[in-house]
Amino acid sequence: MRIVLGVGGGIAAYKVASLLRLFAEAGHTVTVVPTAAALRFVGAPTWEALSGQPVQTDVWTDVHRVQHVRIGQEADLVVIAPATADLLARAAHGLADDLLTNTLLTARCPVVMAPAMHTEMWEHPATQANVATLRERGVDVVDPASGRLTGKDTGPGRLPEPAELYAACLPYLDGTPQPAHGRDAATQPAQDLAGVRVVISAGGTREPLDPVRFLGNRSSGKQGYALAAVAARRGASVRLISANVTLRPPPEVEVVPVGSALELKHSVDGAAASADVVIMAAAVADFRPAEVADAKIKKTHDPADPDAAPVITLVRNPDILAGLVQDRGERGTPLIVGFAAETGDATGSVLELGRQKLARKGCDLLVVNEVGVDKTFGQDDNTVHILERDGGDAITVGPAPKEEIAAAILDRVAWHLTT
Ligand code: CTP
Numbered sequence: 001m002r003i004v005l006g007v008g009g010g011i012a013a014y015k016v017a018s019l020l021r022l023f024a025e026a027g028h029t030v031t032v033v034p035t036a037a038a039l040r041f042v043g044a045p046t047w048e049a050l051s052g053q054p055v056q057t058d059v060w061t062d063v064h065r066v067q068h069v070r071i072g073q074e075a076d077l078v079v080i081a082p083a084t085a086d087l088l089a090r091a092a093h094g095l096a097d098d099l100l101t102n103t104l105l106t107a108r109c110p111v112v113m114a115p116a117m118h119t120e121m122w123e124h125p126a127t128q129a130n131v132a133t134l135r136e137r138g139v140d141v142v143d144p145a146s147g148r149l150t151g152k153d154t155g156p157g158r159l160p161e162p163a164e165l166y167a168a169c170l171p172y173l174d175g176t177p178q179p180a181h182g183r184d185a186a187t188q189p190a191q192d193l194a195g196v197r198v199v200i201s202a203g204g205t206r207e208p209l210d211p212v213r214f215l216g217n218r219s220s221g222k223q224g225y226a227l228a229a230v231a232a233r234r235g236a237s238v239r240l241i242s243a244n245v246t247l248r249p250p251p252e253v254e255v256v257p258v259g260s261a262l263e264l265k266h267s268v269d270g271a272a273a274s275a276d277v278v279i280m281a282a283a284v285a286d287f288r289p290a291e292v293a294d295a296k297i298k299k300t301h302d303p304a305d306p307d308a309a310p311v312i313t314l315v316r317n318p319d320i321l322a323g324l325v326q327d328r329g330e331r332g333t334p335l336i337v338g339f340a341a342e343t344g345d346a347t348g349s350v351l352e353l354g355r356q357k358l359a360r361k362g363c364d365l366l367v368v369n370e371v372g373v374d375k376t377f378g379q380d381d382n383t384v385h386i387l388e389r390d391g392g393d394a395i396t397v398g399p400a401p402k403e404e405i406a407a408a409i410l411d412r413v414a415w416h417l418t419t
Pocket of ligand 1: 196244280281282283285286317318319320321322336340341342
């Protein structure tokens with residue numbers, strides 16, 4: 001088959017040399033069309049040596065052969081890897097400012113695009129809209145993998161490995177083009193949560209003291225957001241009840257913003273009634289100020305004693321998780337997953353305290369993580385122990401990125417839903 005391999009200007013271009021090799025070894029004729037930026041990462045000699053074909057990038061070479069039209073017209077398959085945010089945008093908008101985008105406009109064969117970029121760029125609504133447009137037009141956009149990116153950051157945005165990309169192209173290589181959903185499972189997350197309604201709470205509650213102050217905690221919401229992103233990718237319909245989180249919402253997830261524990265309870269209870277799974281990843285304040293001042297509390301609040309510190313009386317907040325377990329009663333649904341933030345203390349280790357908490361709360365799964373000033377809160381990597389209500393050994397996951405932890409938790413959820 002005649003394959004056009006379009007290479008975008010991203011660091012992952014180096015992986016595409018191996019993909020080219022796989023195509024060539026399988027006997028395909030591959031024309032590599034790098035963008036000008038791609039050539040800054042991997043030069044033309046590499047592409048020419050591996051493909052055995054000359055490499056062009058602009059529309060001004062070999063003009064007499066009308067390359068900007070011919071390459072696309074003659075292709076049996078166009079594969080773009082890495083598809084950068086810029087390249088996705090140009091393709092979605094039908095621009096034709098270099099040889100590769102001209103080729104995309106003239107190709108009438110299947111097109112596979114493998115995006116790779118930093119997580120923020122991938123999750124940006126502009127990129128997501130461009131991907132949606134391309135998919136609507138029939139382009140097979142492969143989901144990026146999750147993991148280590150160029151710098152120290154991790155998250156979705158990695159180019160899948162060459163063998164996975166090759167597998168994504170296989171349906172088109174045997175001459176029987178298939179729609180994207182018919183692809184090999186290696187490149188698409190298993191849809192094992194398809195149709196499952198999942199409610200996830202994330203972040204940390206803020207308990208107001210007066211119009212400008214609150215009692216809060218250090219939760220960033222990253223673990224809850226990672227759970228929402230992974231569950232949605234695995235087919236779940238996700239409602240994310242988000243307490244004071246500044247992260248960008250994952251695609252395909254309904255976000256309900258809340259502030260205090262009482263607001264969180266109201267939203268969670270409302271959503272739980274029609275949910276299959278509730279995951280309480282939020283850090284909920286156990287107490288709130290008994291009174292919320294209408295006006296800002298002044299430094300000098302007692303004229304008789306100007307240096308006196310105010311006394312704040314706290315009252316208990318309801319335990320939302322325990323309430324969910326109680327309310328579902330004999331019904332057995334939804335499946336309820338709790339989190340336990342533990343530091344360990346004189347009365348027990350992190351795991352011992354976790355088991356006691358599981359027994360107290362009565363949820364189905366309890367994800368125990370060790371917290372401290374520089375552990376877990378706000379970090380990208382985490383270690384957790386997953387405890388099951390019915391006993392058995394704890395499953396320890398990590399240290400790993402929060403998306404990986406999320407995937408392990410959702411594996412247990414999926415298992416419970418099918419047994
Ligand atoms: N949780 C809740 N409502 C509360 C407090 C906590 O639903 N008022 C939930 C959290 O979302 C989490 C789990 O309970 O899923 C455990 O939270 P954690 O703060 O570790 O436990 P607490 O019950 O507050 O116990 P303690 O502070 O004594 O460790």
